[in-house]
Amino acid sequence: xxxxxxxxxxxxxxxxxxxxxxxxxxxxxxxxxxxxxxxxxxxxxxxxxxxxxxxxxxxxxxxxxxxxxxxxxxxxxxxxxxxxxxxxxxxxxxxxxxxxxxxxxxxxxxxxxxxxxxxxxxxxxxxxxxxxxxxxxxxxxxxxxxxxxxxxxxxxxxxxxxxxxxxxxxxxxxxxxxxxxxxxxxxxxxxxxxxxxxxxxxxxxxxxxxxxxxxxxxxxxxxxxxxxxxxxxxxxxxxxxxxxxxxxxxxxxxxxxxxxxxxxxxxxxxxxxxxxxxxxxxxxxxxxxxxxxxxxxxxxxxxxxxxxxxxxxxxxxxxxxxxxxxxxxxxxxx
Numbered sequence: 506x507x508x509x510x511x512x513x514x515x516x517x518x519x520x521x522x523x524x525x526x527x528x529x530x531x532x533x534x535x536x537x538x539x540x541x542x543x544x545x546x547x548x549x550x551x552x553x554x555x556x557x558x559x560x561x562x563x564x565x566x567x568x569x570x571x572x573x574x575x576x577x578x579x580x581x582x583x584x585x586x587x588x589x590x591x592x593x594x595x596x597x598x599x600x601x602x603x604x605x606x607x608x609x610x611x612x613x614x615x616x617x618x619x620x621x622x623x624x625x626x627x628x629x630x631x632x633x634x635x636x637x638x639x640x641x642x643x644x645x646x647x648x649x650x651x652x653x654x655x656x657x658x659x660x661x662x663x664x665x666x667x668x669x670x671x672x673x674x675x676x677x678x679x680x681x682x683x684x685x686x687x688x689x690x691x692x693x694x695x696x697x698x699x700x701x702x703x704x705x706x707x708x709x710x711x712x713x714x715x716x717x718x719x720x721x722x723x724x725x726x727x728x729x730x731x732x733x734x735x736x737x738x739x740x741x742x743x744x745x746x747x748x749x750x751x752x753x754x755x756x757x758x759x760x761x762x763x764x765x766x767x768x769x770x771x772x773x774x775x776x777x778x779x780x781x782x783x784x785x786x787x788x789x790x791x792x793x794x795x796x797x798x799x800x801x802x803x804x805x806x807x808x809x810x811x812x813x814x815x816x817x818x819x820x821x822x823x824x825x826x827x828x829x830x831x832x833x834x835x836x837x838x839x
Contacts, residue, residue, distance in 0.1 A: 506533055506535070506536040506537070506591050506592075507536070507537050507539070507588060507589065507590045507591050507592075508529070508533065508536050508537065508538045508539065508590065508591065508592050508593075508594065509538075509539045509541060509560075509585070509588070509590040509592070509593045509594065509610065509612060510522075510526065510529070510538065510539070510540050510541065510556075510594045510596050511541045511542075511562070511593065511594070511595050511596060511597050511603060511606070511607055511610075512540065512541070512542055512596040512597050513541065513542050513543050513546075513562040513564075513568070513570055513571075513597060514542070514543065514570060514597065515543070515545075515570070515688065515764060516545070516549075516745075516764030516767065516768075517763060517764040517766065517767040517788070518640070519542065519546055519549055520660045520661075520662065520764070520767040520768070520770070520771055521640040521641050521644070521660065521767060521788075522596055522644050523553065523555070523660050523661050523771075524641055524644070524645050524655070524656065524657060524658050524659065524660070525596065525644035525645055525647065525648050526538070526540075526553065526555040526556065527555050527656045527657070527661070528645065528648045528653050528654065528655055528656040529555065529594075529648060529653055530554070530555035531653075531654070531656050532648075532652075532653040532654060537557045537558065538555065538556055538557050538558070539556075539557065539558040539559070539560055539588070539590070540556045540558070540559050540560070541559075541560045541561075541562050541585075542559065542560075542561070542562055543561070543562060543570060543571055544561050545745075546559070547559045547561065548745055548746075549662075549745070552662070552663040552665070552746075553661070553663065554663070560581075560584075560585070562581070563577040563578055563581050564578075565578065565602065565606055567602050568602055568603075582609050582610060582611075585609075585610035585611060586610065586611030589611070589612075589613075590610065590611070590612035590613070591612065591613050591614065592612055592613065592614045592615070592616060593607045593608075593610050593612035593614070593615045593616075594607075594615075594616050594617060594647075594651075595607040595615065595616065595617030595618070596617065596644060596647070597617075598618075598634075599618055599619070599620045599623075599634040600617055600618050600619045600620060600623065600624070600631070600634065601620060601623050601624075603617070604617060604619060604623075604624050604625070604626055604631070605624060607626070608626050614627065614630060615627060615630065615631070616630040616631065616647070616651055617630075617631055617632075617647070618631065618632055618633065618634040618643075618647065619631045619632070619633065619634060620633075620634045621633055621634075630650075630651065632646075632647065632650050637786065637787070638787070639786070639787055639789075639791065640787050640788055641658050641660070641791060642658065642791075645658060658791055659771075660767060660770045660771035661771050662749045662768055662771040662772060664746065664749060664750055664753065665746060667746065668744075668746035668747050668749065668750040669750055671743075671744065671746070671747035671750065672747055672750035672751055672754060675714075675737075675739065675747075675751065677712065677714060677737070677751075677754075678712075679710070679711060679712060679756065680711055680712040680713070680714050680737075680755055680756065681706045681711045681712070681713055681714065681755055681756055681757040681758070681759065681832075681836070682714050682715075682716055682751060682752055682755040682757070682758045682759070682760075682765075683699055683702065683703055683706075683713060683714070683715050683716070683728065683736075683758075683759045683760070684715075684716045684717060684758065684759070684760035684761070684763070684765040685699040685715070685717065685721075685724055685725060685728050685760075685761070686717040686718065686721035686724050686725070686761070686763070687761040687762070687763040687781075688763065689782070689808075689810075689811050690811060690812050690813075691781065691782045691808050691810050691811060691812055691813045691817070692761055692762060692763065692781050692782045692783060692808070693724075693761055693781060693820070694761055694779040694781055694820050694823065695820060695821070696724060696727045696728045696731060697731055698823075698824070698825040698828070699728045699759070700728050700729075700731035700732045701825035701829070702759055702825055702828050702829055702832060703715075703728065703732045703734065703736055704732055704733050704734050705825075705829040705832065705833070706757070706759075706832060706836060707732075707734030707735070707736075708734070709832075709833065709836035710836075711756060711757070711836060712737065713732070713734065713735075713736040713737070714736070714737045714739060714751065714755070715728055715729060715736055715737065715738045715739065715740060716739050716740060716743060716748060716751065716765070717740035717741070718740065718741060719740065719741030721740050721741075722738075722740045722741050724740075725738050725740040726738065726740075739751070748765070748768070749768050749771075749772065752765065752768045752769055752772055752774050753772035753774060755774055756775070756835070756836070757774070757775050757776065757777070757832060757835045757836060758774055758775070758776040758777075759776070759777050759778075759779075759828065759832060760776065760778055760779075761778070761779055761780075761781060762778050762779070762780040762781070762783040762785065762788055762789075762798070766778045766788075766790065766796070767790070769790075769796065770790040770791075770792065770795075770796060773795065775795050775796070775835040776790070776795070776796045776797070777796075777797045777799070777828055777831045777832050777835070778790075778796065778797070778798045778799070779798075779799050779800070779820070779823050779828065780798055780799065780800040780819075781800075781808075781817070781819050781820040781823075782806060782807060782808030782810075782813070782819050782820075783800075783806070783807055783808070784806065784807040785798050785800045787807075797831045799823050799827055799828060799831065800819065800822075800823065801818065801819055801820075801821075801822025801823050803818050803819045803822070805819075806819060
């Protein structure tokens with residue numbers, strides 16, 4: 506049996522789909538499961554025991570996740586049809602663009618969600634999208650609708666020995682991770698407030714480690730400079746695997762609602778998450794005791810802007826005192 510799963514999204518989105526992939530693999534242990542995703546996801550696919558193959562998605566007009574390589578799309582669709590999938594599962598979203606795309610892949614059957622009033626390829630295997638549904642639970646529900654029994658809701662990020670070797674090279678102990686970045690500036694809590702939280706963590710006796718991509722180096726540097734206490738800046742010095750190992754051994758993670766939040770959920774590391782602009786009810790970790798999510802409700806949430814055009818009230822409405830009150834609870838327990 507040949508199964509294809511389309512989910513061409515970023516890290517946090519992919520981790521939220523792992524419980525559905527785990528259930529699918531358990532229900533069809535002899536099936537060959539191909540994940541179709543963004544280029545970065547190849548590494549995650551290689552780590553997950555529930556995925557047998559990976560195909561890079563070239564993008565598609567109207568889909569914002571990557572600039573579409575329009576010249577590559579015909580060859581991509583032709584290659585997918587040649588694989589003769591028994592089932593193509595649209596695990597990407599509500600389906601306005603991705604349901605027609607999934608059908609063009611030429612599988613014998615298709616499955617997924619559809620938004621009311623829009624294209625529904627098969628009434629027997631496409632189910633109505635619910636905007637308010639939690640991102641983990643919606644895909645577990647899809648599997649159940651397809652006759653696949655749930656296998657829990659815990660996220661996973663498998664770690665390798667090379668990840669632990671990289672972590673040991675940082676020579677860190679008794680530390681907290683602060684990750685001030687996010688793909689969109691509109692989803693970032695102010696650097697000054699991260700700095701204030703960092704100083705509070707240092708006062709609790711924790712070493713503060715700042716993480717981010719190389720492009721986020723100026724942001725982590727700003728947080729470091731605004732702190733009174735010493736902080737270690739590892740921006741640009743971690744791989745995906747070593748970052749996950751770093752999070753796994755941290756006493757606590759403080760971050761925006763971004764991929765690192767879901768890594769913390771996968772590694773069961775306590776976290777305090779500031780949700781600026783995002784839909785916290787949809788994306789917050791399911792374990793509300795281990796992971797605390799703070800947000801200031803505004804009528805424009807969820808935000809569709811790269812930069813906030815109206816003053817960023819969703820971010821400014823969460824104070825550093827609110828966050829340190831939560832971090833103190835975890836720091837004392839550590």
